[in-house]
Amino acid sequence: MELISCLQPNLWASLADEVPAWVNEKRNKTSVERTLRWLDACIALDAASGRNSLGVVVGGSSIEQRKLCATEVSKRNVSGFWIGGFGLGESVEERCSLLNAVTDCLPLEKPRIVSRLGLPEEVLEGVASGIDLFDSTYIYQLTMGGFALIFPIDMVEREMQNGVFDSSAGDSAKINLRATTYRKDMSRIVDGCTCFTCQNHTRAYLNHLINVHEMLAQILLEIHNTHHYLRFFRSIREAIKAGEFDIFWKQFVENRRSQIAAAAM
């Protein structure tokens, strides 16, 4: 809490004992009890008594523990919830039911954050379960690997892209600009993208920069990937507002499936 008071963040998450989904029952129970004790301790030490705090919800892969923890954290004077223990290797099916179990027990009017869920599909699942904020190293990992995001953002783009893709260097979500296929590719990463990188540079130039290990490669890629990813989130918001989130989600997943199927053939 001393660190927190020095840094003066707008929001802070309480110290928690996050465990992955496969720990045994006893360990899991301990993590819940400990996390709640630490939450209370943090709030007690906080000058603002928790006004800017995010209570951490743990509970591993036990629906019961998850519900218990979520209910207990809700009783504290927190301004939001940090849902921990996901993105550590649990299965997709498990995650959905656990997330729903948690959000069912949380008040509607306070924000929910989940960490380490970064893939577009994971984001959509999280949104469907009632998550508001996502943080992950997804963009960073892509950039460091030389990947650029290209998946179509909105429903119109997806219809246009359907079935037409050269998957020799990546998949329909991203391309690896390190690949030789891009050496002379004078097109933009994404046609029509309004980010600085796509407005000013070509795939060929990025291919060169990556291959000669120049810092500018990561700078330009990070700009594009961040821009593209944030546009994805904007599309999600618009779909929700228009009452079309379910269609949006379904179409996204189906589009991905048909791309992967086409590539496999």
Add this chain to the structure above:
Amino acid sequence: FVFCLQVLGRFNRARAARLTLPHFTCQTPLFMPVGTQGTIKGLTTDQLETIGCQIILGNTYHLELRPGSQLIDDLGGLHKFMNWKRALLTDSGGFQMVSLLHLADITEEGVTFQSPVDGKPMLLTPEESINIQNNIGADIIMALDDVVKTTITGPRIEEAMYRTLRWIDRCIAAHKKPDVQNLFGIVQGGLDPVLRDICVRGLVERNLPGYAIGGLAGGEDKDSFWRVVAQCTAGLPEDKPRYVMGVGYPLDIVVCSALGADMYDCVYPTRTARFGSALVPEGVLKLKQNAMATDERPIDPSCPCMVCKNYTRAYLHCLVTKDPMGSQLLSYHNLSFMARLSRDLHMSILEGRFPEFVRGFLRVQFPKGDVPKWVHNAMEVAGIDISECCTPTNCQHDAMEAAGVDISEFCPPTRCP
């Protein structure tokens, strides 16, 4: 034919000029940052424009290696490839090879070296160097010269100078785009004034678009350095640009400009940035020092650049030891510093206040008045009086006092303590 130099103002040998190139009209004196592999470490072309860079250097050796000059040509030239709208200059590739490659050697044919890819023996001829540079498409291209370190003595220097003259003719003959790319010759001859003179006259006979003074900035003593520059600028034509290669430190640029040079290039500002050093009027600020950890001032309170407007020394101190963004921000500031120096040189000459600018510059760099002797000597030849920037030991007071003569009424307070 889009190339000319127009001198707009002078002070003795110093010139403020307009240099018109195919892609950009520049103001000289100017400093050219080095963008070795088609990029300047971590900076976007947008930022380089904002900083005020006018010409960037690309290294022919590196670009031919990756991505290859033929590919660059296929894709429309280096300007288009890296999206740089202003001017570009490429070097010949020779110097880099000799300094970077194992077993590089120079013969009459060209520079022989081991391919860094598979170790096979390869040869860079004047023709091939020009061909590669034609592919890359820079506004200014450099002749392949036989460059020797100034620390070497003996017949090798004379051999290199004459070979440079023979090679310039081969370069001229091989040049396929003289209407859009300007070939500069490079004056060699070591520290020998006789050899330098022969080389200058030989190159001037070829009536080239511009001339570089090469073979310096390699460890020779400063007194020899400025003398070679002074001799060359005196012998080179007035209406052509003079480019001192590999320079460098702000002090060197000010001195060379006073002696009549127009263009400079050096990795120093960007390289020193990567070691955590920022260029400031007083000299160098080392951001890694412990004292910087709590220093909330910008690098330079008088600097208008984005870095000085937004970041503190304390923050930069954290970055430079840990994160590539540290060197990116310092490079940005250092190049801003060099661009401002270029602009100050141009404007002060143009506006008839060049000596005042030089004195102000020296006063800030040498607040104790300990201006090096070589600068004194050079400024004397340049016709700029810098005595008021110098330590009291340079004034006659001490000598007179020892002789028992009171001359205090003649000394202004600023000159003597």
